[in-house]
Amino acid sequence: MSDTPDTPPDGFEFVVTGSGVELAVKRSGEGPAVLLIGGLGMPSVTWDISGLPGSLVDAGFEVITYNARGVSPSSAPDAPYSVADLADDAAALLDHFEVGPTIVIGYSMGCYTAQSLLRSRRELVQALVLFAGLQPSPISAMVGEMELGLIDRYGEVPREVLVFEQLLTTLHHPLLQDPATVTGWQQVLSAGYDSLWTAPEGFRGQLTASQQWITSGEPTPEHLAAIDVPTLVLAFEHDLFFPPDLCAATARQIAGAEFAQIDGVGHGGIFTGPGDSAARxxxxxxARRGL
Known part of the structure; x- marks a missing residue:
């Protein structure tokens, strides 16, 4: 397992799970707890860009964010990981802070973790928000297969490949047609490449977990029908990984689930244009406070 810093960054604390994974966690606000679970390789600071943590704190909630295993400065166990492993990590945080039933919000791959957490530790989950991550598309599977194939062949996914792929899937068409925007995002994504992962095992581990979820046919109709907590599903209009039509159709298999589309952005809309997602x-x- 890769080492983590001796002291966490300002505002964070380290929590060690039962399996020995050290997670960098941040808590803010007071009130009923809301757990935010990020996507593949997503540092928790990304939530701040969306405005969601501040909105929830202002509404009287305690917000818990964290960097999942593999994302710096959390530790990176040896790969592979499973979505169940990631859900166990999330459960360990809720147990550690003794917050009781919690509203769980997942973004992108974080939606997989949130659903797995509900299955394994139902008593910890009060309600679900599945944000830009309910129903993966064939493109999701193709990208994961490509990346794992590159790692198997060459030991890594070249930086240039990752940056190009992230540009095409994060931004929507009007942004991709603007040279200044593309150049700016290319620089941002390239600059963050080396500091994002604690170790290469973190990337391979999370990627393996994501791909196993997708290739196993998740979320299955049986698992969707078993979701028995209030659920909100959000999707971005131009999301290639989780298209809104697919997410809306899948959401209809969850009893009583609400669905909304956030217009005008792609999968990276959480930071390029979150619209009214934080307010929703x-x-x-x-509406679920105290249920």
């Missing part, structure tokens, strides 16, 4: 999620959480 905050209102959903308010």
């Amino acid at each position: 999620i905050t209102e959903f959480c308010r």
Whole structure:
């Protein structure tokens, strides 16, 4: 397992799970707990760009964010990982802080973790928000297969390949047609490449977990029908990984689930143009307070 810093960054604390994984966690606000679970390789600071943590704190919630195993400065166990492993990590955080039933919000791959957490530790989950991550598309499977194939052949995914792929899937068409925007995002994504992962095992581990979820046919109709907590599903209009039509159809298999589309952005809309997603999620959480 890769080492983590001796002291966490400002505002964070380290929590060690039962399996020995050290997670960098940040808590803010007071009130009923909301756990935010990020996507593949997503540092928790990305949530701040969306405005969601601040909106929830202002609404009287305690917000818990963390960097999943493999994302710096959390530790990176040896790969492979499973979505069940990631859900166990999330459960360990809720057990550690003794917050009781919690509203769980997942983004992208974090939606896989949130669903797995509900299955394994139902008593910890009060409600679900599945944000840009309910129903993966064939493109999701193709990208994961390509990346794992490159790692198997060459030991890594070249930086240039990752940056190009992230540009095409994160930004929507009008942004991709603007040279200044593309150049700016290319520089941002390239600069963060080396500091994102604690170790290469973190990337391979999370990627393996994501791909196993997709290739196993998740979320299955049986698992969707078994979701028995209030659920909000959000999707971005131009999301190639989780298209809104697919997410809307899948959401209809969850009893009583609410669905909304956030217009005008692609999968990276959480930071390029989150629209009213923070307001929608905050209102959903308010309505479930104390249930």
